Amino acid sequence: MMKLKWGMIGGGEGSQIGPAHRLGAQADGNFELVAGALDHDAEKGRKYAESLGISPDxxxxxxxxxxxxxxxxxxxxDLVTVATPNATHFEITKAFLDAGFHVLCEKPMTMTVEQGEEIVQVAEEAGKICAVNYCYSAYPMVREMRHMVAQGEIGKVRLVVTNxxxxxxxxAxxxxNPRVRWRYDPEMAGVSGQFADCGIHALHMASFIAGDEVRELSADFASAIDSRVLEDDAMVNFRMEGGTVGRLWTSSVAIGRQHGFDIQVFGETGGFRWASEQPNQVYYTPVGGRTQIMEKGENGLSDEATRLSRxxxxxxxxxxxxxxxxYVDLAAAIRGxxxxxxxxxxxxxRSMAAVYAAVASAKERGKWVDARPPMFR
Amino acid sequence: MMKLKWGMIGGGEGSQIGPAHRLGAQADGNFELVAGALDHDAEKGRKYAESLGISPDxxxxxxxxxxxxxxxxxxxxDLVTVATPNATHFEITKAFLDAGFHVLCEKPMTMTVEQGEEIVQVAEEAGKICAVNYCYSAYPMVREMRHMVAQGEIGKVRLVVTNxxxxxxxxAxxxxNPRVRWRYDPEMAGVSGQFADCGIHALHMASFIAGDEVRELSADFASAIDSRVLEDDAMVNFRMEGGTVGRLWTSSVAIGRQHGFDIQVFGETGGFRWASEQPNQVYYTPVGGRTQIMEKGENGLSDEATRLSRxxxxxxxxxxxxxxxxYVDLAAAIRGxxxxxxxxxxxxxRSMAAVYAAVASAKERGKWVDARPPMFR
Amino acid sequence: MMKLKWGMIGGGEGSQIGPAHRLGAQADGNFELVAGALDHDAEKGRKYAESLGISPDxxxxxxxxxxxxxxxxxxxxDLVTVATPNATHFEITKAFLDAGFHVLCEKPMTMTVEQGEEIVQVAEEAGKICAVNYCYSAYPMVREMRHMVAQGEIGKVRLVVTNxxxxxxxxAxxxxNPRVRWRYDPEMAGVSGQFADCGIHALHMASFIAGDEVRELSADFASAIDSRVLEDDAMVNFRMEGGTVGRLWTSSVAIGRQHGFDIQVFGETGGFRWASEQPNQVYYTPVGGRTQIMEKGENGLSDEATRLSRxxxxxxxxxxxxxxxxYVDLAAAIRGxxxxxxxxxxxxxRSMAAVYAAVASAKERGKWVDARPPMFR
Amino acid sequence: MMKLKWGMIGGGEGSQIGPAHRLGAQADGNFELVAGALDHDAEKGRKYAESLGISPDxxxxxxxxxxxxxxxxxxxxDLVTVATPNATHFEITKAFLDAGFHVLCEKPMTMTVEQGEEIVQVAEEAGKICAVNYCYSAYPMVREMRHMVAQGEIGKVRLVVTNxxxxxxxxAxxxxNPRVRWRYDPEMAGVSGQFADCGIHALHMASFIAGDEVRELSADFASAIDSRVLEDDAMVNFRMEGGTVGRLWTSSVAIGRQHGFDIQVFGETGGFRWASEQPNQVYYTPVGGRTQIMEKGENGLSDEATRLSRxxxxxxxxxxxxxxxxYVDLAAAIRGxxxxxxxxxxxxxRSMAAVYAAVASAKERGKWVDARPPMFR
Known part of the structure; x- marks a missing residue:
């Protein structure tokens, strides 16, 4: 199979996300990096691009x-990856979709809900893929949980608890430190700090596994370090369209936690527990039974989980x-x-609508607010 | 040292809490069971008491x-333990304190805040100990965390997250099943289900370790099983007097969790993690450093932790x-x-005030309410 | 039920094993401490005995x-517990059995195989219980494993791996330090150091769960700290009567391990894993299936496991x-x-025979030797 | 930097090792697959090669x-990877080295010690790299342990325990099943089953971390499933040149274990624990101190560990x-x-010499034998 041609915007020398995308795109041999505008410093970007084997033109x-x-x-x-600073995602993504390119955009896709709705429309009109890099949802065992929920194996989902x-x-x-400070400065980060940075991964995951969407939410924000304008700790309670109760905690001051992205899903007839630091196992308990350790690669998993494990x-x-x-999914989708x-x-x-809803709720001390983009109300 | 004389009310044949108290009182040889009214069926209670070696009189x-x-x-x-149905705790505890006995009361101590305040006053006037069985706070490593916080080893406590x-x-x-149903029936359980049953242990622990008290809270309650009037799942955000942010989740429908009583405490210069299912370890991380596994019984722990480990x-x-x-602490206190x-x-x-506050808050969709008993406002 | 009368030899002030026995005997209300010779310093022993409530006579x-x-x-x-220095166990145990007392002896029961055989005979002739404190075998989930093996739930046991x-x-x-040194000095500890101290617990456990006995073994001993005459690290391979293969590692120089008493049992149709630091769970895997976490207290366990959990x-x-x-088992046995x-x-x-066999094997660089006491060959 | 040109022998359609090598070589953009003889069925191999983008010639x-x-x-x-059936590794590796190619050979490198010594000489004479795919040694945290040992951070290594x-x-x-059977059949697998298949990874790791080599060993082999000629379970005790004691257990009948490749390293002043199922952490304990959890990517790790983490x-x-x-290391080495x-x-x-030594020892019931290749005695 011919490799697909891939271009990158952002992700220049010294960026952390750049190498992750290059590894992701190249690892399975689906994409070849042939074009790039890698740095806001044009000269530096061109030089680095050539060092990666991109031809000068x-x-x-x-x-x-x-x-x-x-x-x-x-x-x-065939595909453009947008890995530039957050505030530029909207403009670049929109322009490339408009011009008929498939796009993978880093999160957050936009800075406002209105921009987000515009991207949805542009992508639809262009008939192009606009993917957003909620990559945690692509772990094999996360796909397996989504599959099991869809098959009804834990019944109606009552409760999702994630952090x-x-x-x-x-x-303090x-x-x-400038690498930390911008995240809590509304000039640079927008309306939300930690919730917009990490929380939306967890919120997406909740929807992804439950196969449902967030309808309304109530948020409690805190700035544990006083000098911060934006929140560094947040608790968000939510309800999904189908009635599922959600509880989401996100923090960047939880000293000792490295990256506690965990999710627990509880249904009528069973429950799951998954943690991003041990992503190859799911702890599954049928109601009234013993907890079972499900392993990536075990016999009997769904085709979806098997396909994504190497x-x-x-x-x-x-x-x-x-x-x-x-990128495996993108290659498959691009190929039809x-x-x-x-x-x-x-x-x-949806993520952006949830961010704005959480900010509004936190300002009104936890008032419940609609978390849906206007277009989905 | 002479054994102290101990009496028990409730905890008759077939009860689960009875044996736990008898083991607790006897294990270290501090107390001898010499009196009891163990069952609401008088005859059965007397018979069982005698089988436990209590003399007929x-x-x-x-x-x-x-x-x-x-x-x-x-x-x-020297001491009376009250382990009767919840609704009777107040009357019995009050009567024995009034009569000059030390009392250990099972939780919840009372069914209302007013009753609770009355007990505080009665105990004070009588000059007698009225202990309440928040036993999780008596684990050696929990005492160690409290000690370390008091010593300033993690700085000001910013955040407590517990479930x-x-x-x-x-x-469903x-x-x-009657053994389950009563807990969610206001006729029998009072104003709250899961929060009053388990949540208050976690709330007490938060205060105990942080060395601070809850000032206000906001609650989100859910009855995952429709037939239930009272909540079987609750999220409570709170603030302590000193500004510490708290997040408490409690549930009885989290299928696969056996007894997830965990607490995480995050301060300015360090954090802790402790779980009741592995109570002999604390995971402690100094800011900027590696997580260390502290072990019950290791050299260098506080006298308090050492004293309570066998x-x-x-x-x-x-x-x-x-x-x-x-009971070790009770014996010491009784002996002066x-x-x-x-x-x-x-x-x-305080627990009871928090329960009523959470119920009120949940009814008003998360409105923040004062969680303190009137006497401490 | 009347309490049984209990006496103790050894376990005086400052000993670690004494309090563990007192707690063990008293916790469930089965025994009352009424007599004791607690210290080799007669006066100190008497004083301490009285402080524990033993009457002066x-x-x-x-x-x-x-x-x-x-x-x-x-x-x-009704029962005498022998918790004196190792070298005295034989004489005291023998004397009390001879005189018609039931005895619980700390391990090691004797210093030689001959003495051990004598105790077996004396106990049998006297018709008295001579228990030895391999207490790890009394955990509910250990009893459950033994039960499951006996029921054939994992088929023939192929392999036991323990440390x-x-x-x-x-x-070094x-x-x-005298509290450490004596353990590696043949004058005080006998023929073996770490294997006789800890290894025999693991060896007993292997036999206990498998329901079989060790027939022969091969040992590799090391003294990681040069000044030691006796081994501080040992590996023992063994074979049971029924052909089960065994592998046992014991060490006291494994820095970072607190008390790694783990056992894995592998049969034709399933396997177990249990660890003494988390004694309330067994990880059980049926062949071809998922690992299941068995919990102390879960529904459906054997009567034996249920009986021993509180x-x-x-x-x-x-x-x-x-x-x-x-002590629960002792009380039941004494009561018929x-x-x-x-x-x-x-x-x-059997433990003592294994110790001597391991010492002999280690001296001949791992030669396989018969590990059975002569009386069972 | 220009990509290096890479060729592959074996690893055709349906093989498991093939994709792992392709991902390994491509992930970081160092190698481009330009040539291959991927299958013993010439036509199938050519077709598959073209599907991977290799030009027909x-x-x-x-x-x-x-x-x-x-x-x-x-x-x-620039590099040839040999991922063919074990028995062909020697001939192919030798031929390509002789012709002046760098080679990465799957393990085992050869079927006999003599062949192994020949490869060492050929590689040296050719001045070419002959790497062998002991890939576990390339985890960042494994490199960190090796570095720490070399720096003397745990003192002299007393003991290595691995499985x-x-x-x-x-x-049974x-x-x-043919996919299983060949491994225990001397016609196909050679002199050893499980030890040659998995044990040598653990043995290599022991040497790699300790920075020392195995001198002699004693082995106990078992065939838990009777129909097997070769061992499916083995225990190997060993001594390194510097006196370090080693204990290695390997099994393929340990039902419930997925892939228990663990290693513990104990020195004079500290100890390590690492497990392949959680490869991003090392549990490190300084003597007399608390266990610390070291994390891949934390500040202060060696350059070597940092370099290999993405x-x-x-x-x-x-x-x-x-x-x-x-492959990262290969690219660096090829580039000078x-x-x-x-x-x-x-x-x-060395691995092959250890395999033959273990087989010889097991045949003589654990006799200690020299485990070094003749060329290193």
Missing amino acids: RAYGNWRDMLAAESAREDRV FSHGHHGD TDAD VAIAHPEGFPLAVANI GSSGNLPNAVDGV | RAYGNWRDMLAAESAREDRV FSHGHHGD TDAD VAIAHPEGFPLAVANI GSSGNLPNAVDGV | RAYGNWRDMLAAESAREDRV FSHGHHGD TDAD VAIAHPEGFPLAVANI GSSGNLPNAVDGV | RAYGNWRDMLAAESAREDRV FSHGHHGD TDAD VAIAHPEGFPLAVANI GSSGNLPNAVDGV
């Missing part, structure tokens, strides 16, 4: 040049290969397959 | 007889010995020592 | 006085209550019930 | 054709990226960097 100085030039080529890229908490911003003496049972696969699974499980622009706008 | 048919007779004896019991969740009432087909490091001690530690760490009537009334 | 200065006096009483003790390893003697600078599922019970379970699962003198002599 | 029907053609090209491949045990061949009813702390990286790390940590032909021949 496709090592662009900025995304507008790339858009123009690639649009004009017969052998234009995405770490302590890496817990040191480090709070002015090595045998008990050989752990980790985060970079969850990102790679997003289903994009059913790919997180997309609708997920992107 | 102190095997009482009801607590009133016991109160009268013991009050009249020179060798009256006490299980799935043992998650089977079993919801009419066997060497890595020999686990469990729940019944946490109950026993309450400090009762500083014993959960007491003030804790009991 | 039964607070003895030495075990010979106690033997004489108790033998002469009508209300003589009892810690690092508490791993500091501390090796001359509090509900997920309320952990620990080491002191495993010791207490030995079965002593089927109580570790006894036969277990004691 | 470099999609070879067998390795001899590939050797001839690639040797003749100016743009010959590589699973239960995937534990079902499945023993005749995503931030607490984002797990798994087995396929350990394989990828071997150090190959110091790459497992190589010397490791390959």
